[in-house]
Amino acid sequence: MTTPLLPREHYLNVRYGIKSWLLTKDHKRIALLYLITVTGFFFLGGAFAVLIRLELATPAGDLLSSDTYNKMFTMHGVIMVFFFLIPSIPAILGNFLVPMMIGARDLAFPRINLLSWYIYILGGTFTLWAVIVGGVDTGWTFYTPYSTAASNTNVVATGLGVFITGFSSILTGLNFIVTIHRMRAPGLTWFRLPLFIWAHYATSLIQVLGTPVIAITVLLVALERTFHIGIFDPALGGDPVLFQHLFWFYSHPAVYIMILPAMGVVSEVVACFSRKNVFGYSFVAFSSLAIAVFGFLVWAHHMFVAGISVYAAMVFSFLSFAVAIPSAVKVFNWTATLYRGAIWWQAPLLFVFGFIGLFTIGGLTGLFLASLGLDVHVHDTYFVVAHFHYIMVGGAIMGYMAGLHFWWPKMFGRMYPEPWAKFAALVVFVGFNLTFLPQFILGYMGMPRRYHAYPEEFQVLNVMSSAGATILGVGYLIPMIYFIWSLRYGRAAGPNPWGATGLEWTTQSPPLTENFPVTPVVTEGAYEYSKREMRVV
């Protein structure tokens, strides 16, 4: 077999200079702009997590004052949710891959795509400014009346940051929906689309329909805080529970903005590394849409102890259980795809195995929390913290890592070092479980979230958690190092190092600015692995 060489001309070397990046309309370059900035926010959010876990290594509140600690978990949450998790897969991998997977030259609106990155930067700047001038301590949920009447931290600046960034998310989602509808290559019917595209379509629906609601809600919080207009303030006749309804109307579906794209990645990777068609393709495709739709109908399960009526609580509890059905459809179908497949043990698949296991635990504990009786017991404890970290870190970030490894050769034309990547997958998996499994037990035993001190009997489990967080941090630093290393020293990948199906693998790596020399014509489904010969690199 001949060693592949890098192509002579591609989107990275077609133009040089800072202007060619900051004014680019190429979706691939914009994806890289997002990659750099989102990674920056990831490590900043991670730094706050380090301080949280350091404080919790001992029962006494000795490292950080309770006020500082409140700011740490707030800024960890705000940055990780709004500036890392929500843009991570859609704005980086989605931006890069959606046009390539459907055989288009670019997204429908390239200028709006660039605008969305600048809006993200502006929102990020506001939030960073709020962090620098003293931070914010309301929790990422900005609950009223604390955020409007009591907190004396930078709620308005942070809220504006979230408000602005929301529009970047809206524009990305809008661009994807329109692109998927109107820009598909000849022959690429809806049921020939890769499941990554279906997942991004569902995600975009949530971004477009949900994000405006959080925008207006945060705006009302800012107005309430500045002018005391009474909308959310019970002292003035307002209703703080209305805030919670409006907040969770977006922020629960936002969880699916994080997890659905990761599910899209999993479908691609599972099919490729088991060399099989995805089992039950149309069920997996429609389950993405079902999750998006059900996701809008479950928000009040965050409010079971907020004084909502018991009948409303029962309905929301039932609907929350209903979300488990499409989620389980995905997990079972991935498993069935792997079953008797020709498994190829590569790093993307290892991350995906991590995803499937951890997401299943996160999802099942979500069912515990959706049960009315049990939720009252574990509400606002570490059980909840562990649950949503299994979804967001164990699920979304595992999927993000899998996708980054899978498409890295396509993005930069070079391979990452496989043994190191396998090692990193293992470190992340071990570190993650050591961090968050003890938190389930802590929560079940009654340790509340958001306190900087705790009774001594909780120390052993907390030390385990902090030790795990250290390992997890190392697990994220290793890929950072070898990815950068691979940009220069990685082996040239060639167009299709994995022998994968999918239009993005039919063109050179890194691709041309217009992606394909000639618009491809599609004649078969997305996962015709059975028709291909197995190829081992």
Place this chain on the structure above:
Amino acid sequence: MSDGIAAHAPLHEHAHHPALQHQFNTMEQQQETVTLGMWLFLITEIMFFGGLFMAYLLYRVWYPEAWAEGSVELDVVLGGLNTVVLIGSSLTMALAVRSAQVGAPRATVGWLGITMALGATFLVVKGFEYAHKFQAHHVPGPDFVFEGPHARQVQIFLSLYFAMTGLHALHMVIGIGLLSVIAWMAHRRRFTPEWYSPVEMSGLYWHFVDIVWIFLFPLLYLVDRAHHFV
């Protein structure tokens, strides 16, 4: 099969229209894509205003008396005048789109000018209404004064009044800015019957802002009016 695919067929077949962007194959595809994008954007706008309508609904059910008291404070004559002005502007906007469609640039500029003038009229009238509220200390906040049994609840009504009409007025300002760019482009003869989507898209936006007002006017100005006139 969707028409998006048919529109893709033969690539780079003949000379490009100067307005055709590189990611599209045909003007029809570009036109359909832009229209879909605009409608989606308007849906996000509905959700954006929707949060406020939700709050309005809740408090109106909770505080019906305060809603009636607050609503009578609003100037129904000026509000009604503004409703007529805006509906008129939607007509002139539609005529501007029509002129662009048939390739009459001077008429396009003219209708756009009238539309902007009507929009500005609306904002001036709104400004008088706001000024009157400031003088009467009916602006929510520390200086709020209201005589009556439900002063606090009326404050919430007026908060929503200012939030909703303020946001609507902001959309009007953006709309006028948008139309001035479009009018300038029309003046430079940039639009042809083959390509006038910017005019059409601005029209969709303008009509949307108009429709928001059609909901705001009765919800804010006409609560329990009949009862109070008797």
